[in-house]
Amino acid sequence: MTNLKGKNLISITDYSKEEYIQILDLAKEFELNPKQPILTDKVVASIFFEPSTRTRLSFESAANMLGARVIGFSNPAATSLQKGESLHDTIQMVASYSDIIVMRHPRDGAARYASEVSSVPVINAGDGANQHPTQCMLDLYSIRKTQGTLDNLNITMVGDLKYGRTVHSLVQAMSNFKATFHFVSPKELEMPESVKMHVKRMGLKYHEYTNLEDIVPFSDIIYMTRIQKERFSDPMEYEKVKNCYILDAATLQGCKENMRVLHPLPRVNEIAMNVDTTPYAYYFQQAQNGVYVRQALISAIMGVK
Amino acid sequence: MDNKKELIVSAIENGTVIDHIPAEAVYRVVNILNLNLHEDEVLIGTNLASKKLGKKGIIKIKNRYFAQNEIDKIAVAAPSATLIEIKDYQKVVKRQVEIPDILQAIVKCINPNCITNIEDISTRFTVIDKQPLKIKCHYCEKTQEPLA
Ligand SMILES: [Zn+2]
Numbered sequence: 001m002t003n004l005k006g007k008n009l010i011s012i013t014d015y016s017k018e019e020y021i022q023i024l025d026l027a028k029e030f031e032l033n034p035k036q037p038i039l040t041d042k043v044v045a046s047i048f049f050e051p052s053t054r055t056r057l058s059f060e061s062a063a064n065m066l067g068a069r070v071i072g073f074s075n076p077a078a079t080s081l082q083k084g085e086s087l088h089d090t091i092q093m094v095a096s097y098s099d100i101i102v103m104r105h106p107r108d109g110a111a112r113y114a115s116e117v118s119s120v121p122v123i124n125a126g127d128g129a130n131q132h133p134t135q136c137m138l139d140l141y142s143i144r145k146t147q148g149t150l151d152n153l154n155i156t157m158v159g160d161l162k163y164g165r166t167v168h169s170l171v172q173a174m175s176n177f178k179a180t181f182h183f184v185s186p187k188e189l190e191m192p193e194s195v196k197m198h199v200k201r202m203g204l205k206y207h208e209y210t211n212l213e214d215i216v217p218f219s220d221i222i223y224m225t226r227i228q229k230e231r232f233s234d235p236m237e238y239e240k241v242k243n244c245y246i247l248d249a250a251t252l253q254g255c256k257e258n259m260r261v262l263h264p265l266p267r268v269n270e271i272a273m274n275v276d277t278t279p280y281a282y283y284f285q286q287a288q289n290g291v292y293v294r295q296a297l298i299s300a301i302m303g304v305k
Numbered sequence: 306m307d308n309k310k311e312l313i314v315s316a317i318e319n320g321t322v323i324d325h326i327p328a329e330a331v332y333r334v335v336n337i338l339n340l341n342l343h344e345d346e347v348l349i350g351t352n353l354a355s356k357k358l359g360k361k362g363i364i365k366i367k368n369r370y371f372a373q374n375e376i377d378k379i380a381v382a383a384p385s386a387t388l389i390e391i392k393d394y395q396k397v398v399k400r401q402v403e404i405p406d407i408l409q410a411i412v413k414c415i416n417p418n419c420i421t422n423i424e425d426i427s428t429r430f431t432v433i434d435k436q437p438l439k440i441k442c443h444y445c446e447k448t449q450e451p452l453a
Contacts, residue, residue, distance in 0.1 A: 011446065087424050109420040109444025128418050130445055194448065 005303030008115040010124045012133045012169050017176045024141050026296035026305055027289070030065075034292065037067030038304045045098035046072035047090075048125070049105040054265065055125050055134075058287070059102045062294035071097060091117045100301060121301050129165055134297065135264055136169040138290040143174075143221055145289065146260040146282055150174070156182040156215050159225035159245050159270060161191040166264045167225060168195050175199060181206040182215045186241040188232060212245060217254045222247065224263045224270050224283075248272035252280055262286050320345075320367040322389040323379060328352050330383040331362030337378045343369060358385060378411050380404045381438065381451065404435050412440070412451050419445035 002019055009015065015023075030036070044063040048056050056074055063070045072094075087110060094101055095118040103111055104125040111124035111131070126132040144150050155174055157167045161183055171181060172195075181199055183191045183206060190208065199206045209215055216222070224247055232238040246269060247261065260282040263271060267283070275281050299305040326334055331351045334340075340347050346367040355361035370390055371379070379386055380402035390398040408430040414421050421428045421444050429443035441448045 087420070105420075106418075107420045107423055108416055108418050108447070109442065112444050113420050113424070113426060127420075128445070 003303070004300040006121050007301055008122045008124075009133050009297060009301070010111045010115055010122065010127075011131045012136050012173055014133070020137065020140060020173070020176075023137060023293065023296045023300060024144060026300060027137075027141050027292040028145075030292040030295040031289070034065050034295070036065070036295075036299075038299060039063070039066040039068035039302060042066075042068045042099040042302060043097065044068045044070050044298065045094045045101045045103075046070055046074075047094055047101060047103045048072070048074045049076045049103070049110070051075065052104050052126060054287070055104060055132075058290045059123075059125060059134075059294050062291050062298060063102075065291070066295055066299060068099075068298070072102075087114065088117050092119075095119045100298060102298075123297060123301070129163070131169065132165060133169070134290065134294055135166050136173050137297070138286065138293045139166070139170050139223075139262065139264075140173055141289045141293050142260075142262060142282060142286040147220055147258060150177040152178050153180070153220040154182065154218055155179045155221050155223065156184060156219040157191075157223045157225070158184040158212055158247070159227050160189045160231060161185040161225070162189040163228075163231060164225045167223065168192070170223065171195050172198060175202040175204055179204065182209065182219065183207070184209045184212050184215060184245070186210065186227070186237070186244070188237060189227065210244070212247065213251060216251060216259075217256070219259055220256065222259065222261045224261060224267070226268050226270055246270055246272060247275060249274040249278055252278060255280065317365050317367060317391050318394055319392055320365065320369050320390075321371060322391060323364045323366075323383075324361075324387045324389060325355070325358060326362040326364065326383040326386050327358055328360035328362050331364065333382045334362075334364060334379055334386070337382055338371070338375060340364070340366060345369065374410070376402055377405050377408065381408065381411055384436070384438065404432060404438065406432050408432060408440060414442045414445060414447065415449045415451070416442065416445045416447045419447065421445075 001022060046060050060070050091114045098120060100120055101118055101122045102125050103114055105127050108128035108130040111122060111127040115122040124131055124133055147153055161167050196206060227245055229238050259280055261280050263283040265283060265287055328351050343366060348365040351362040352360045381404060384404060386402045388400055388402055389396050410427040414428055419442060430440035433439045433441055437450060438452050439450050
């Protein structure tokens, strides 16, 4: 066991494979017993420089279940930032009132910078298009929980693989566990070369598809993402492909029994409602798991677990 | 040709000669060192014949020596450059510039959404490859090739 006390979590590469497992094990403990008032003397600052209700509520719920008090803001328009205060000064101020900072910011690298300015540890709840490490951890937790292991799985990722930071992080994380990857996307939204290179360097295999049906029977996990119209230079291209990456109950015929469908949420129409009632739907529990993972992280970083 | 080259290099009493600059990088070196603000003599030669580079540039700066941080900047702009420090008409130091493993406050991040381009923050990059130069921003984590 490593001591994670005081350790920032900015990027998924900040923690080792062993440290991830440690957090996942701790999260399991919180899933069994979520209400543990072990941080009653602590203040968690939750500062959201851009709105993200889902992530914020998950963190604040985690902090509350640990008995901590939560301060912060969810709307940058209501803060002194509107008056031009620097991130540097805001972070120093918030750090003086709190024991740990959870922050979301629209700029890439803002969380890393905040961690260098802050006197208390920082958890990155998303910095622009760069990192969102707690999403990755809850994905790992959900995969391990549904499959009983993280090793040697067939992970299928579907949709916008070019811009989706969650899939990039997940590939990086799952590469530690000998996964085989299946990338399903339209040509325009293919997995970036740098991510594919990473898979190769780790001595692992990936396959690319444009058709989802082909790979459904072989998948242990199908990780769905949303395809955004704005990503296409040609709107006609979008119209052509938009329905090819919709998962419905019929598509799931013949899938493995252990297969589970994940999605970082919110979904739009890429997973049909009729999937929700199949035993394969796991995206709502996945979101719920986020609370346990965040409880585990906060308590480990605060040094009480 | 040889005589001219000789003249450019040798006619300096005290100062620095930056030689073997790729011709296209000459003005980049001038800019990053703010040589336009240097009040003493600056001689800039470019498109000179070079066996190694085809066409090279050379800059002679009178009464000026460079700190390590500035030499690192030269290395990034012109990795092939050599630096000759001259005191009393004598070459006292001659060396090849070298790109350091970490670039601290030397180049800007190309990502417009990077926090270093919004707040007043000193940039920091890890060098992934030196030839061709490939670096990764410590903040936004974007890999970039500043000379490409
Ligand atoms: Zn950057």
